[in-house]
Amino acid sequence: MKDTGTHHHGPLAGLGAGAAAVLFATVVLLLAWHRVAAQVGTGITVLVYVVITAVCGLALAALFYAVLWLRHRVRHPETLAGRQVVRAEVVDPAAPPAIAAAQPAAIEPPRVYLNVTPDQLATLMRQQVTDTQLPRGGRDQEPA
Secondary structure, three states: OOOOOOOOOOOOOOOOHHHHHHHHHHHHHHHHHHHHHHHHHHHHHHHHHHHHHHHHHHHHHHHHHHHHHHHHHHHOHHHOOOOOOOOOOOOOOOOHHHHHHOOOOOOOOOOOOOOOOHHHHHHHHHHHHHHHOOOOOOOOOOOO
16 A cells, blocks of 8 residues: 655655755745845944944044144144154263252241231231130120
């Protein structure tokens, strides 16, 4: 007896189960692509525009920087360092006294300069001493 369930006569005759699944998935994807192709195309177009805008922006920024650099080079050529030959120098052994003199001095309080004569300064100092020796009430307190 012949098995009639496995023999096919049609466009898919001789196609295995795996190949049929791949073919079915391809057809489903093509139908889905047909439905969303416009949205995907628009998205890709937007991404391309974003990349083009970023590249143009970077190019404009580089051009602007180059113009500023050239302008500064023309207006202030003395600020540009030329090629200088650096040579090693032998340090004199008598250099430590110069190095010791270059150390910072001790911290001093700030100097205050007043536009007063010595007599006026003495009067101000006496007044300060008498103000600090008053009772706790201050100047406005009358004696009892």
